Every structure is written in structure tokens, then in C-alpha cells.
Amino acid sequence: MTVETPGVADTAEPLILAGARLPGVDGVVDLHLDGGRVAAVLPGGSPLGGAGARRATAARRRLDLDGRFVVPGLHDRHVHFSQWAMVSRRLDLAGAESAAAVAALVGASVEGGDAEVIGFGYRDALWADAPTREVLDAVSGEVPVVLVSADLHACWLNSAALRRYGVGDVGGASGVLREEHCFRLMREIDDVADGVLDGWVADAAHRAAARGVVGITEYEMRWNRDDWVRRVAGGVDALRVSFGVYTQHLDRAIAEGLRTGDEVPGTAGLVTVGGYKVITDGSLNTRTACCFDPYPGLGPDEHPYGLANVPYEDLVPLMCRAHDAGLTPAVHAIGDRANAMVLDAFAAVGCGGSIEHAQLLRRSDLARFARLGIVASVQPEHAMDDRDVADRYWAGRTDRAFMLAELASAGVELVLGSDAPVAPLDPWVAIAAAVGRTRDGRGPWHPEQAIEARAALAASTGGQGAVVRAGGRADLAVIDLDPYAASVEALRAMPVSATLLAGRFTHSLG
Template sequence: MTRSAELLIVNGRVFDGRLRTASTAVAVRDGRILRVGSDAEVLALRDDASTVLDAAGGLIHPGFVDAHAHAVFAGVERLSIDLTPAVTVEETYELIRAGAARSDGEWVTGGGWSHELFPAPTRHELDRIVPDRPVALSDAGHHTLWVNSRALELAGVGADTPEPRNGHIHRDEHGVPTGYLNETAAELVGRVVPPASEAEMSAGLANAQEYLWSLGVTGWHEAILGEYNGKADATPAYLRGIADGNLRSEASGALWIAPGLREADVPALVARFVELRERNAAAGFDTSTAKAMIDGVPHGETAALLEPYCSHGDGFAGELHYEEDAIRAFIVQLDAAGFALHLHIMGDRGIRVALDAIEAARAEHGAGPRHHIAHLSMVRPEDAARFGPLGVTANIQGLWAAPDPAVVAMIGEARMQAGYPFRSIAESGAELAMGSDWPVSPAEPWLAIHVAVNRWAPLPPGVEAPPLPAGATPPTLDPEHQALSLEQALAAYTAGSTELVLRRPGRIRVGERADLAIASADPFELPPAALVSVQTAVTVVEGVVRFQR
């Protein structure tokens, strides 16, 4: 005898994680999908205790799974000084001023400031706002730190401080640090900033979870677990959230491989990671992935390129964060130990070096864990064609696949236009997953899907663009050859990410976990340029409605 359903979603259109189907309704019981079909077929499972949700013609789809997020510290930042809402210099200053007044700690911390508003920020601006306490604020990309004079003083960073490898201390004409620190230079101050406590991280995780539910995100992959740039290891927050039942979404995490790891130290790292994986798994937390930043970012001229930066006349092409022999060693040895590699790579040289190492691992061990490369801003065509044959998943940040004037200044228009070759990688036979890199960029999946499909980015709220001529479109990145279809992009952010980082099917099928979202419209009925208007109306996590707009 068929049992009645606890939750019925009707009057929609079902995207099952891979395909838009003819079904219009879904029934849920005990956290699992009980039936998928027509409204009549699903309503037949209704009884007096059932809850019925009207999708109002919107798309019913698997919950989004963010394959690359820093949820704990995004939440911590949201609870401290979050500068991402600021669209003017004065708004940024006001948020800093208000945050400092709220804070009773020694340090004033936060992040999310915009390079467009502050192309070269200085300590003097912060000194005027907070003259007597140290201030350290990450940029929106979290590869740069803006600090005041007191912070530099406490960190012992001055005119005689040498440049760190893979980092840059911006200085004035007298050689004195200006308070603007890139990449590893940020760690010079980051290491003296008091890390968030376990209680603060747990509060940040709770805040992040609730915010992600409002976007239809029902699971995610924490992209760094370990001490990083002055931040504490977020693992205890996850273990606590699992133990006390407050973490209702599914999450996995990646153990952090610190830059500069030497080849000789790889066996010890692998042994330590195996121990951590077993310990975390016993507590219900999957950490069978290892994360490495193979290079930096084009904005800071720290991505490793095959040809020099346009902005340099000395042939400088960036640097890898590890020696090539070390990269090959940790990829081959972690592959043998059953770890998936999650690799941050922005430059085309970094892509090639990593693919060569993965190819060596495949030659030595055969098919193995699903390694994934995130960002993919610069990939040569011959390397894009290698993803599928090597079984490497493209962990794409769809929101980034749009023209960026700051990057053009660094790498030139031709390399910018050839960037983010998502379709070429897909055509190689590679699987696609999608993530946001939140809080580096916004966590809104529909915004990322819009850009992946259209290859142009809407302006942030409050920012107005000059009017375009009649019939003109915003500047784009090769949409004719590299845009994804809506079906591909939505599949990547649902089933693709779920299969990659949660290691289960992310489909709307009978018996599967009922992690679902209802969109405010059916995006398949909208023109592509209108995808940005779609919002999440309802989010369901394991059969329970966690958000309703």
C-alpha cells in the first residue's frame, strides 16, 4: 500500500538534474522523494496532514550544490564587516566606520572591498577612520589585504621587509609599505590577526547555511580546511554542526595543501591527510578531497602564464606556488591514496603543469578519483581537449565568464576573449560542476547561470551603466563558441556538483534525498537575457521547507 506524502509540490515543471521533463509535481515523505509525475498523480498521495506547495509555474529542480565555497568564513565575514554591499567609496568607508564602532575586539576585520572602487588602497585612508586599532580587510577576491598603519606596526612590516615569494608589498616612493598587500604578502599581517574562535566559526557556519538556503543552495564543498592566511581551520565548526544536528545541509571539504610544499615532504602530508580523512569520516564529515592553489590570480599578476603579462616589459609571466616536481609528487601520491584533487588554477601554464601531473597519475594508477580544476580562466585549446580523456571535472565559476577590464590590462584582449572555455572543455567529454567561490564572488546560482549562458555579467545593484545603442548588447566573452546551454549550466550546478562533491546522485527521482528548490519562473520559457531575474522561491532540505520567499 502506497503511503501518503508529507509534502506535495504541484503546478510546476520538473528539471530532474539533467533534463527538463514533462512532470509537473513531486511528492516527498521521510526526507525522500516518493513520487514524480503529473499534479493528479502526486495529489493522489495527499491526506489531511499533507502540506501542498504551489510552484506557480516555476521550475522544480534539485537543490543547488556549490562545488567551491568558503562558507564558514563567508558567514564569519557577514557577521563582522561585510563590504560587499558598498557600491561607492563613501559607502565602503561608512561600513568600515560602523563595523569598527560595533566591534569590541582589538582588531577590526572583515572583507569584500572592490578593486574597482579602490585600485590602490592605502593605510592612510584606514588611519583616518580607525587610527588607534589595527585594521585588516580582505578584498572581494580574498587574495589581497588592505591594512592600516597600526596593523603593519604589529606585524613588523616596514621599509626593510623583503618581498615574499609569490607576493607583493606595495610601497610608496620611499619604499614604505602603503598598506596594500597581495597574495603571500597578505600573510605577513594575516599571521598576527587573531583567528576566529570555534564559537565564531560555528556562528558563521549557521549564518552561511541560512543565507545559502535563501538562494536554493542545499549543499556545498568547503574548499579549504586547514590554517590559511591567518584563518583558523574550519573543520571543528563542521564537526560541531554535525554532532549537534544544526548542520542540516550536506557538506564535504578539502584538506589544504599549503603553498611551498616540497617534494620530500609529500609522503608525510599524505599520511597526515589519510589520518584526518578517517577521523572526519567517523564523525560524518567527508574530507576525501585535497585542495591546492597551483597559482594565484591575474589581477595580482600571480597566475602562472605561458606567455608574459602585457603589463610587464621584463617578460614576467607569474609563478607557480610549488615547484613542478612537488606538484607532480602530491598529485600522484594523493591519487594513489584515493584523494580527489581540487585545484585552483587561473593561468594557462598552471593548467598545463597540473594536467601533466594528472596524466602521470592516470598512467601509473589507471582510473581513479575524480580530480577537478576550478576557475579555468586561461586554458589553451589543446589543454581544454585533455579534460575529458583524463577524467578531470571542470569546477566552473560561471559568474566570472564575462569581460573584466582589469584583467584585460594584465593579459590583453585576445587572452581575455579566449578565457573560460567551458563549452570546449565540455565537448572534450568532461563532466561539469559549478560553484561560486563565495565570498570571493556572490553565491547566487541564478546569477552565475545567467553569465555562463550569456557570457556577460549584469551590474551590481545600485550601479548604473551608460545606455547602450539600440539593438546593442553588453560586451561578451565569445558566446558563439563558449556559452553553455541553460540545460548544461543548470545540470552543472545541480547533478554535476552533487555527484562530484557529495558523491551521490543529484536527481529528482524516487528514493533520492529530497533536496529541492522551486524557482520563481520556468527559465526555459524565458529569453536568455532574462535569466538574471530568476530567484529561488522555496528551498527544501531533506524534505523540510527551510526557506520560502
């Protein structure tokens, strides 16, 4: 692949992507880009066709793709971007398989001289030993320790941290905070200086672009508009960002006239207002997803059916206020009881929107999902992370967990995401999980719920479909393999040669 006019920071001048292949389309094509759009898709080497194609050719900027594949640029429909940017700066707990193993990692960090230890990524649902404050105290002394679970719905603290943050009465003997208590603490420990955090975000945005990503839906629990206006003004321009509004900011959003889909001034069209995000229940690994059936073997301080963070009688008025103000609800629901309640709420409000996660569903709710026109915003890699946890805590019900194929067959629109940092911000990982339902050499888990690569790709491009078409945005990913023919393992590691946003390179290996 050669670039006659190289440079990742090129402006969106007319450009020809020559000798490209499109998945599912025979032969090679030339893509003529102009004005941030795909002006024409012509057979390779064919004569000019249309003003846009003529302008691209006249500009003599040409990238020879040598038969590489081009797909619409990828979107991750559910991320916590600041969290994702922070995790590489925190103690990595992902490989720990017990409370004792976590304590050993914390102890090593303390011995290394850290004045405070903030870790991320533990998953305790299958541990033989329980997390307690004493386990952490034994290795940390007076050094505050805050450990965030991989699902972001629990924090585990030692005594010094419980005192520092004034939550000792909540943490109890375990030192574990769940749901809203956890969210409040996370907002405190995430209070990083803007300049520092923006630098981390810029790095994360470039990493995302290197995986073919052109857009994200941001669900950080912050007042996201001002953050992203500042970042774009500072040169963070590799991604399109649609940001969510949480309940604590709903009054402000309404007062300032924010409406879903509106472009935010001063962001060159990169930042738009997203939906109204509300979290109605917890998560599977924290055993707080709200279910009709009880979780087996829970401790005395846990809730046997999970938690309804927002009861129905509060949810409907909140969704009504948001909808009436022009903010589309995007509602977190994981357990089957939570999903049923949220569908009831959408029916009562009479609006569309999305359910974020939709992990466990009653089959009787599939038709309602479709009839109400609710989008299923799902994260297929969660099924790979949680398969063993689901087999234990949702035993006898896993045939209706992460049921992508049945949702699609019922006519429900699927959109894929990562929930980063819960799973990596890499749509190829999500696509591979949706197609193969497997990872790490294990057999497929409920393969009947797999979807085809074409459908998974289409659900990952922000509404642009699976095939590049004339007139569409010149948001593109250049990849080395045919995504329809690649193995599941190859999909996970898909080589990305270039990424363009509105015809401008945000990533290039050439």
C-alpha cells in the same frame, strides 16, 4: 501555494508536492517523497503508483505548488564558507574605485571608533593610484587596518597592522601581502571564537537555503572536519557539506584515514570528506595567476608572469600522496601556464580530480582536459567581475578565458560554483553568468563561450542532473519561473519558494 502541514523544520515524513512542473517536461506532475528520496513522479492527479507513493498519500501531507517549477537542489562546488559568513561583518570595499576611495571608507570607520578595521572586497587592478601603507596611515594613525582583496589573494595593511602582525618586512612600502603571506595573515584575523563563527555560519546557511542551495563544497583553509561536526551537532543542518583538505593538514588527514566521499560520523550523513586542495598559482586581479605571457605594466615588486605557488616538482609528490591515501586532488589553477602544469601533474600521477577555476587555457589543453577525465570546477560570475581586468592584463587572449562552451564541447565535465565570498553564494547568479555572459546592462562578453540554461543547471545540482527523477534524492528547489525560458536578469533574481533537503524543508515561503 498552501501547506497542509506547515513548518520549515519538518522531519522527512512522506509528502506529496502536487501540481508541479518540471523544466522541459509537458504538463504538471505530482512528486511523491518518502524516506528522503523521490519515490515517484506521476502525472498530476493520477492514481497511486508504488509503495512510496502510497505512503506519501496515506500520510495526507500535501503541498500544492500551483504550477511552480521544481528542480534538483542546487550545489555550490567552491566556497570559503567561514569567509562568506564573515564578510557582512567587515568593512565593505566592493564599490571603491581607487586607493583614495578605500582610504575614505577606512577613515570613516576609524572616526566611528573602531579599534581595528578589517575590510573586504577591494579590487585594485584598474586603479589609477596604487595602494600604499602611507595612504592608509594618513587616515588611520595607530588603529590597525587589514584589508582583504576581493579575490582573497592579497591583503593591504597600514603600518600599525604590519607591526602588530610582524609582517613589515614582507609588506614593504606598499603594505600589500600576496599569496602565501596573505593566506597566513588571513588565518590569524579569521581566528573567531567557535561559538560566534558558528552562529554566523548558521545564518549564512539559511541564506543559502533561501536561494535553493542544498549543498556546498567547502574550501576554507581550516581543519574543516571538526568545525562541521560541531556545527551539525549544534543544529546547523540546512546544507550538505563536502570539505577540502589543504597541504598543511594532509598528514593529519592521511593519519586519520580520511578518504574522499566518506561520510563523517556524527553528522547524519550531511558531511562528507572532499578532495585534497592545493593552490598552484595566484589570481588575475592580484596579477599573480601564472601565465605563459607577461602582464603589462607591473611594478618592481610584482612578478611579470605571475607566481607558481607550488612548483611542479613539489606538486606531483603531494598529489601522489593524497591520491594513494584516497583523497582526490582538487587543484587551483587560473593562468594558462598553471593549468598546463596541473594537467601535466594529473597525467604523471595517473588519477582523476578537478581543476578549480581553469580561467585561462591553451586550446591545445582542452583535449587533454577531457582525455584525463579532469572536472572543470568553474565560477562563471568571475568572468563578469574580471572582464575589464582580463581585457587589460590578458589582452589578445580573452577568447580563451572562462571558455565554458569550448570545455563542454571538448567533453569536459563542468561544475559551477561561486568561490564565495569572491562572488555571491547564489547558484542562480552563476547560472545567469554562464548563460548570458553579461551583467549590469552591458553587452555580452565573449558570448561564444556561453552555455545553455539546461547545461548550466545540470552543472549546479551536485550530479543530480537538470530534471527531478524518481529514485533521486529529495533535495529540491521550488522556483517560480521556468529556468529554460527566463531572461538572464530573471535567472539572477530567480524567486525560490521552497527548498527541501532529503524531503525536509530548509526554506519555505508558504
